[in-house]
Amino acid sequence: MAKKKKEFRFIDLFAGIGGFHIAMHANGGRCVFASEIDKFARQTYEHNFIKISPEIFENGNFNKDITDPELDYSNIPDFDVLCAGFPCQPFSHAGLKKGFDDTRGTLFFNIKEIVRAKIEANKLNKKVSIPKILLLENVKGFKNHDKGNTFKRIKEVLDDLGYEVSAEVLNSKHFGVPQNRERIFIVAWYRDIVKSKEFKFPWGLDDNGKVIYDKEKRDERAKIINVGSILLSQDELEALEERDKKTYTISEKLWAGHQRRRVEHAQKGNGFGYSSFNEESPYTSTISARYYKDGSEILIEQDNIPNRPNRPRKLHPKEAARLQGYPIDSWYEIPVSDNQAYKQFGNSVSVPVVTTIADEIKKQLL
Ligand SMILES: C[S@@+](CC[C@H](N)C(=O)[O-])C[C@H]1O[C@@H](n2cnc3c(N)ncnc32)[C@H](O)[C@@H]1O
Numbered sequence: 001m002a003k004k005k006k007e008f009r010f011i012d013l014f015a016g017i018g019g020f021h022i023a024m025h026a027n028g029g030r031c032v033f034a035s036e037i038d039k040f041a042r043q044t045y046e047h048n049f050i051k052i053s054p055e056i057f058e059n060g061n062f063n064k065d066i067t068d069p070e071l072d073y074s075n076i077p078d079f080d081v082l083c084a085g086f087p088c089q090p091f092s093h094a095g096l097k098k099g100f101d102d103t104r105g106t107l108f109f110n111i112k113e114i115v116r117a118k119i120e121a122n123k124l125n126k127k128v129s130i131p132k133i134l135l136l137e138n139v140k141g142f143k144n145h146d147k148g149n150t151f152k153r154i155k156e157v158l159d160d161l162g163y164e165v166s167a168e169v170l171n172s173k174h175f176g177v178p179q180n181r182e183r184i185f186i187v188a189w190y191r192d193i194v195k196s197k198e199f200k201f202p203w204g205l206d207d208n209g210k211v212i213y214d215k216e217k218r219d220e221r222a223k224i225i226n227v228g229s230i231l232l233s234q235d236e237l238e239a240l241e242e243r244d245k246k247t248y249t250i251s252e253k254l255w256a257g258h259q260r261r262r263v264e265h266a267q268k269g270n271g272f273g274y275s276s277f278n279e280e281s282p283y284t285s286t287i288s289a290r291y292y293k294d295g296s297e298i299l300i301e302q303d304n305i306p307n308r309p310n311r312p313r314k315l316h317p318k319e320a321a322r323l324q325g326y327p328i329d330s331w332y333e334i335p336v337s338d339n340q341a342y343k344q345f346g347n348s349v350s351v352p353v354v355t356t357i358a359d360e361i362k363k364q365l366l
Contacts (some may be wrong), residue, residue, distance in 0.1 A: 176205025228279030
């Protein structure tokens with residue numbers, strides 16, 4: 001018998017191109033509000049999600065700027081889960097000492113205020129629902145940001161609001177995508193409604209798609225993959241290059257620059273400069289929002305490929321989408337330029353990681 005999907009409502013803040021939206025929707029979530037400020041990310045978001053969540057575009061719930069003073073948080077529709085991959089900003093130390101709200105002026109403040117508005121409204125009218133779960137994502141270094149103060153304050157603020165908090169750094173390479181990407185995920189649940197003592201984080205997926213709950217076993221048990229699994233075939237790549245009248249092979253000048261810098265870096269003893277991979281490589285380095293600049297973090301070797309130039313190439317945007325686990329081979333589409341697409345996928349979450357977390361949230365907490 002097919003497993004019945006538990007239905008729940010979610011909001012997608014700092015939505016980017018909707019990594020969380022795909023994950024939550026796949027688990028029975030209905031998006032009731034989203035917010036994204038960047039014009040091009042909004043374009044990709046609307047292009048794709050108008051197909052599965054048309055209501056938010058029809059009823060004005062695709063907000064542009066979450067700090068907009070015109071936006072009254074009490075008008076945000078009720079939701080069960082809040083998702084946000086928010087920018088990491090320091091809180092004011094001075095504020096803390098003087099008893100001011102030290103999160104004010106940061107984007108975390110807006111997350112907190114949205115949640116607080118719902119909790120306050122519930123005190124006056126029980127029909128307003130309290131957000132049960134918050135799922136936040138940030139860079140790995142977030143825990144140590146501002147000597148650990150930022151993370152500590154976030155935990156305190158969530159605790160004061162009534163939430164239990166659990167956080168771990170997960171790596172995309174353990175979830176079936178060949179990318180070494182470490183990100184912190186914070187899961188918080190409202191203790192008066194969700195009676196769980198803990199949240200068991202998923203650490204990866206094995207060959208059968210089963211969740212690995214033992215952190216120590218993840219390297220040994222995670223599904224074995226390689227970079228070849230996200231690469232276009234040579235024929236596909238050449239057909240796309242021909243169609244779009246462009247090449248993904250980097251220019252001779254750029255290649256010479258990368259090689260020169262590698263020598264300079266080696267002489268100074270600091271790192272490698274560019275990183276290159278082939279289809280046998282187990283994973284790439286992390287794709288970032290700056291990938292469009294020179295591609296140096298992920299170059300694909302071509303020196304042994306017949307009829308291809310003897311220089312590496314950048315990822316095709318379709319390959320960048322696959323590297324982040326986007327369903328680009330089924331329904332997801334890229335309506336923007338290559339440079340915008342690289343920025344958007346570099347900024348995004350890896351979809352299989354958040355889909356697995358969403359599934360666990362549903363099983364353990366909702
Ligand atoms: C790290 S990205 C999150 C990407 C997203 N998790 C995804 O899956 O694509 C942060 C996003 O927050 C957006 N942003 C920054 N300030 C904002 C604001 N004031 N209101 C709405 N969105 C904002 C940025 O444009 C960026 O796309």
